[in-house]
Amino acid sequence: MIVYECVESEENYLRNTHVKGDEIEIIFKSPNQSEKLKFQVKDGMFLDYFDLQIVNKKWGDKEIINSKEFFEYQLKGKTINHLKNGYWIEKRYSFEYNKSIDQEGNYINGLRNGDWYFSPEGPVDVIKKFDKGIFISKSYP
Structure with a gap:
């Protein structure tokens, strides 16, 4: 189709x-x-489906601060059977913040699992807990 x-x-x-x-x-x-x-x-x-076992993809608007490149979007982590598994670093758009923010945490078979750390600018702002892709709770550090 x-x-x-x-x-x-x-x-x-x-x-x-x-x-x-x-x-x-x-x-x-x-x-x-x-x-x-x-x-x-x-x-x-x-x-998300990936052909590569190791993903390190950056795209979107680029900003240079202190000789370092920062991109609007980023995906970095490993896959097993084409799905995200293990620890991932992502910079994605968040409707909650209305902008791209840093997000870090673990995946199991493509589903968020455990504590996920959300950083809009600098230190962690929110920690969200997931159980096999299902949102469980939110806490503030």
Whole structure:
């Protein structure tokens, strides 16, 4: 199955989605054909899917502070069977903060597990506890 989004005609679309079994691939229409996202559907959840065993990806706006590069988004960690496992460092957009923030914690088979540390600017602001992807509690350091 292929799904075209924002379609006025077959020539005018922004991205298309390929669904094959439990894998979903979203391909963005751009000059750079490598722009795509992959997910695996497991127990009704869309989980990030990776071809690499070690992920260290940075993208988005770049800022240089004291000769160090900081990007708007980051994913860094390891995968097992294409899913996030172990300790991950992520910089992602947060609706709660309305901006990209640092997030660190553990995954088990693509699901957040244990304590996750959220840092909007500097020290940890919130600690959220997860149990196999299910939010359990929130605390403040």
